[in-house]
Amino acid sequence: MLRELLVLALTGFCLTQALGIETHTADMDFLHKQKKIYELFFYIDQPKLIGSEFYEVGRTYDIEQNIDLYKDKMVAREFLYRFKLGMLRKGALFSVYYQEHREELRALFKLFYYAKDFATFYKTASWARLYMNEGMYIMALTTAVMYRQDCKYIALPPMYEVYPHLFFNNEIIQDAQRIKMTGYKKEVGTGNVETFLINTNYTTSFMKYFSDKEYQLDYFYDDVGLNNYYYYIRTIFPFWVSLKDLEVPKQIRGELYYYVHQQLMARYYLERLSNGFGEIEDFNMYKKFAPGYFSTLVYANGVAQPSRDRYSEVPVYKYKYVKEIRNIESRILAAIDSGFIMDREGKQYSLYSHEGLNYLGNLIEGNGDSCNTRFYGAIDALYRDIFGFNYDCKQKNCKVPSALQLFSTSLRDPAFYRLYKRIIGYFYRYKCNLPTYTKGDLEFSGVYIEDVKLDKLYTFFEEYDYLINNAVTVDNYKDGMNFNMKARKYRLNYKPFTYTIDVKSERTTKGMVRIFLGPSYDDRFFKEQTYFYYNWYNFVEVDKFMVELKTGMNTIERKSTESSLTAKDIFSGEKFYKKLLKAVEGNEPFTYTNKMYGFPDNLYLPKGRVGGYPFKLFVYIYPIDEAKLTTYDIPLFGKMLYDGKPFGFPLDRPMYPWYYDLKNMYFRDVYVHYMNENIEGYQYQKEKHFAEKYETYGHQYPKYEKYEKYDKYYGKHETYPVGIEKTLF
Known part of the structure; x- marks a missing residue:
């Protein structure tokens, strides 16, 4: 089968380069595992899905009677103690940013992770599906599948298919439920499966534009693929656990946290320029907060997601968090300027060392590998708590998370980008204290980029259908398999193009090519001589790949769709599951790969404008030190090659302008043309x-x-x- 279409390349890892996609043909053992895991995500709000395999397994399983089937019995004992005492009830709203929720999540994850074999893991997961809170269950299960060796390469469904309520406006969810009950708009799909299609309604959206012009960017904020990407990229290295016992590259955890958000901020900035906005404004927690958030989401239990009016003041009941942030911020800035951090025992570690950025990233995120959360706290979580403007409920079962307190919805709130401008600012302060690259660090002796050509760049809005079956209630498992509910939305996309890079080399050698896209010269950066020195952090890395150069002239052709840093559209759940069933029945082979998720390819380019909007293209090639090449195996993202250079090199810190003329660098002005005449829906x-x-x-x-x-x-x-x-x- 063509499961290759499901394969996605990792984005946000500028440090990595794919070793190549490993394709395997599944044996029957893998197929049965994949089917069992995939079905656990069906109709997550209906635990007693009669007719499903997990329902029959879960209702007869007893953890206490099988405690010997867990590698660490104390993990099972702790979970059972918490469960009998009363964990987060079903139907309550879950957020990993609440401490009580987080502690219970950690206990459930460990129970999954320490199951001795897959059979025990599946039985435990089936039991938990019946009795555990839905949101907590999904996050624990997702993380466990990522890290268990017997689940390696198991595909997980996109989160918008698991929890449509967190990705689609409430009017779409209401339409889905009404249509399912009445059969209105029924169409017969392939295999006599009923198909229901819901077109986006714009009435609610217009309310936002009256209130805040910032919502011209809602096509970016609400992009389903982008929000799904953010959920999975934050789940790869979950901040609520320590990685010391997990088989993942711990040495890049903090650095990855920084780079993912830095690239998101840069990509967002390019979208702001396309829409006529400038710099993201700063904020003062003691003054009114400018951007509002007008949520159109309603949680699965019927509670509306909190909104925030424009120019709102921090609520009085959040003042304690403001004071805590002020204390933590002063400690972080002191650590950056002094160059040292200290752990709980008072031992000092240098920030300006090879591991320094990783230390700083862990410290600011406040994750399980932070050297001292007691002293440095978790400023990321505090910011989210304050500006979500949700009620500060003391009882764990009545908390209502804001958009900022869920990975699936964080990017929808304009406050996210203001908060991370402040957070990333700490890293910029650190980066500016690092020594500037020398000519020897940047040049590639004997290699010259002669020319870079590319096709005309176009963007447009297109219709795209998303499967949202989980938004409705079904009678039983069989009923749930006999229809497809789809939501049609407009999204930004671009016309694929090809880079043609002419490189002259004086010898046969290997090199790494990085391609960046950033702002063109504007009122602030009108002097070419100081452009990169003040604007390096606004560039997005759009591709990175290895090349072999022969002596003489080399012509490198690279398609935008080949980018190692973006991901193609994921196979929809209906098609994936149908092919999986055929393979289980022995009717066709099933192939799988080591890569599944990444940054959405449809957002490769910023929107631009009608008639074209200028951006700066930067192409850079540098030598590879093969002694520093390291292979990392990232859950869901496969085997990746680390080349020893920092994330975003050479634009990971200010660059002196007298290096701009190095022959292995090439700058070019490009224009992105928005084709609004090609649509008749959303933008019109x-x-x-x-x-x-x-x-x-x-x-x-x-x-x-x-x-x-x-x-x-x-x-x-x-x-x-x-x-x-x-x-x-």
């Missing part, structure tokens, strides 16, 4: 809506200059003030 309705409102509200904007825009929908020229352009379009 937004533009039409605001155009109609101009006559009413246009007087509020300065009329100091005119520009003309041809509107194909009206077939005439319409004139608006330039001052209104950034707000309307």
Whole structure:
């Protein structure tokens, strides 16, 4: 079968380079494991799914009677003690950012992880599916599958199929439930399976645009693939456990935390430029917080996700967290400037060493490998708690997490990017204290990039269908397998293109190519001589790959779709499960690979503008030190090659302008053209809506200059003030 389509490449790891996709043909043992695990995610809000295998297994299993089947009996004893005492009840809202929830999650994960064999693990997972809180169960199960050796290469469904409530507006969920009950809009799909298709309704969305022009970026905030990516990238190295007993590369944990968020911030900044916004504003916790959050999400238990009005003040009941942040921030800044951190016993570690950035990342995230959470705390979690503006409930069963307190929804809140501007700022302070790269660090003797050519860059909005079966209730397992519920949304995408890089080499050698995309020169960075020195952190790494150069001229062709740092669309659950069943029945082979998830390929380019918006392309090639090559095996992301260079090299710190003319560097201005004429849905309705409102509200904007825009929908020229352009379009 074509399960290769499910394979995704890791993004956020600028330090890595794929060794190649390992493709294997599944044996029957693997197939049965894959089927059992995949089914555990079906209709997660219905624990007693009659007719399912896990229901029959779970209701007859007894952990206490089988305590010898766990490698660490104390883990099982602790879990049973907590369970009998009363853990988070089913239907309650779970967040890993609440301490009580986190402690119970850790106990459940360990129970899964320390099961002696797969059979015990599956029985335990089936039992927990019936009795444990749904949100806690999904996170513990997902993490356990990642780290158990007998689950290696098992595919996990995208989180938007598991919990549609966290990815789709409530009106879509309501439509899905209504359609399932009435059979309205029924269509017959392949194999006589009923298919229901829900088109996005824009009524609710327009409420946000009136309140905050920031929501012109909602196509980025609400991108389903991007939010799914963030969930899995944060679950690879869960901050709530220590990695000392897990087989993962612990030495990159803190550095990865920094780099993933730095790249997200840079990518977000490019999207801001495309929409006419500038720098992300700073905030003061003692003054009103500018961006609002107008949630259209409702949790599966019917509770609405908290919203936040524009220019809101920090609630009084959050003041204690503000004081704690002030104390922690002063300690972090003192550590960065002094160059030392200390553990619980008072032992000092140097931040300006090979492991320094990893130490700092662990410390700021406040994860299980932080040297001293008692002293340095977890400033990431505190920021999320304050600006989510949710109620500070003391009882664990009545807490209502904000968007910031769930990985699946964090990126939807504009506050996320303000908070991480502050958090990443700590790392920038650290990076600016590092020694600047010398010419010897940057050059590639005897290698010259002569030219870089690429096709014209286009972006557009397209329709895409997502499976949301878990949004509805079914009578039994058989009923759940006889229909497909899909939500159709618009998303940003781009026209694939090819890089052609001409490289001249004086010898046969190997090199690593990195391609970056960043802001072009603007009002702040109008001097080319100081451009990178002040703007290095706003570049997104879009590709990285190894090349073998022969003596003479080399022409390297690289397709954008081949990027090792992006991921193609995942195979939908309906198709994946259907092919899995055919393989289990022996009707066709089933192949699997060592890579599954990554950054969504459809967001490879920022939106740009009609007529083109300028960006700066930076291509860099450098020598490989084969003595430093190391292979890492990352859960869900496969085997990756670490080349010994920092994340984002050479744009991981300020660069002196007199190195810009090195022959192994190449700069080029490129324009990204947004093709709004290719859509008739999402963007059209937004533009039409605001155009109609101009006559009413246009007087509020300065009329100091005119520009003309041809509107194909009206077939005439319409004139608006330039001052209104950034707000309307």
